[in-house]
Amino acid sequence: MALNALLQDRADWPADAYVAALVELATPVLLVDRDGFVEFANRQVCAMLGCSAAPLLRLDDLLASCGVDGRPALPSAATPEKMAQLRLSDGRAVNAEARYLPNGGAALSLNDVSAFVREAERARVDPLTGLANRVGLHGALADMLAAGLPVAVFCIDLDRFKSVNDTLGHPIGDALLRRVAERLVTIAGPGDVVARVGGDEFTMLRPGDASPTAISETAERIVDLVGRTYVLEGHMLNVGASVGVTLAPTDGSDGDTLLKNGDLALYRAKAEGRGRFRFFEADMDAQMQARRAIELDLRRALALKEFELVYQPQVDLSTQAVVGFEALLRWRNARRGLISPAEFIPIAEDTGLIVSIGEWVLRTACREAASWSHPAEVAVNLSPIQFRDHKLVQTVISALAHSGLEPGRLELEITESALMDETDTVVATLKTLRGLGVRISMDDFGTGYSSLSYLQKFPFDKIKIDQSFVRGMGDNAEAGAIVRAVARLGTSLGMKTTAEGVETQEQLDAIRAEGCSHVQGYLTGRPMSGADAAALLASRGAKIGKEA
């Protein structure tokens, strides 16, 4: 039976029977007259609002007296349905649905939607830190932009967080993230929004007018404050922060563009050495595109055989003889010409391409060296990234086996940065490699953290002193003192010491006087082709100095 028919059937019901039904209805219901006065409130409304049905109050006054936040707009003949969300004094969220009545008044039914609202809020909150999450961030940014506010967006990335997580475990890592979040919140002002948008990535939004100086100061404060030492669960922890800053409306007017630009600026801050902030600049996008283009070419370079190796002589200072060569990578692209390793190696490392490129270098250098008439050493550089590849040891074994090169003639050069993360794993790998008979040297010593503990952790065969010290020897006494100290350190630890970047006879005399055992530089031999290296060795007149 249709409802209308049912109602007509019951037309003989007395009016107070309907009223009694309304009073007992499980849904909270209010009736309001055409002037906005409450005519009727059922039991459920009184229970929900926590007040008695006061006679003939205006609806707004009733809600105000119950401590309700929000006022529903009443419907009219033109818009017969209106919906509003109210916040009750106990925090519950209630949807008020108002329907127009023929007498010009309205019927309101209230519906507790707290559970849904909480769910929606939870979807916008990072459970670990209580900050907004990515969804919350996008929403907040969209709201600020929609309100026409200028916004400063700070994209924040932690430096060295991964090593904390890896060495001390996730519970400490999580506790650290909470501390970082707390510090960021102390920087945030009223109206600012702080979000955690990834493992160790945060974003802060600052709406409103602010001078470039004030924004710089805030970015600097983030770098400073987040970078300060943490003491946590008995540990002293150090992480840094890199920050990219972008501004609306100057740099973009929609959220996606702003966050992308902030990431570009962040990327630049990291590329420039981390622990600093950078503002977005329009050409960053173009530079990133250029970098992507290099990356695309780099991905094809192996297949197109665009890499080549050149070999720089290494000379034993006691005998003046060339005892080995360092294999150096060159990339020659048809369109770009010769590309500097300083330009493409970081890209190869970021993309992981260094693993396959490094394998090619290793195999090629071993094959080349195996063909030499004289058993000189060949030194090959390993990137820290290659140590994360579990196949490294296997690759070295395979390169030696295929080339037939005697393991003792292969020298692997690593930098301190390879030892900074996951030191124990890397040291274990180095020991395995040493077990094969391969030699291991510490490259660019003096440029990184130069922690002597690294020398203690693994007995390197050789320390290579960075060329900056050799070049500096003429001008400042400190560089000379450092060369001398490292040479002595090498002697007492039973490690050879190679001075890199020797260009003049004076420098050669100086490093000889300071006690270095080996030398490598333009003076004693520029990088040369494999054929020239083979010829140099074959001549056996491979002595340096005036006769070279």
Next chain:
Amino acid sequence: MSEDLYRLVYYSRTRMGEEVERFADGVRSVLATSQRNNAPAGVTGALLFNAGCFGQVLEGSRRAVEATFERIQRDPRHSDVSLLGFDAIDARAFPNWAMGFVGTRAADAERYGGIAVASGYDPSRMSADHLFETLHRLALEEEHSAVA
């Protein structure tokens, strides 16, 4: 004494400017804050300042010391905070000394300022042990002269 005792030693440069009066006010305010916050948490220690540097020792339960240091790290008046040491200890060296300030009177400030200049005191060049010992010695001297 409670188990789980830790000692933390740090120094920091301050952003309070060079004027002695303002600097002294700043130190007093840091000290007041430290005492107010730390006494209930059972953190004791010593504070030494000199020409824009603080050297400070904090002793207490690990959590309390960590919380105190975190508060210091968030204080914009401290810049360039260097943590020199954070270790478990058997007993406090500054037990009843809820954050004593070496030189509460102007005369003391001058006295210790004089010592500082004469001995070339510079917390930034001190090891944790050295800074700790210096503070401990000064504290004992202070106690001694109070008794005398």
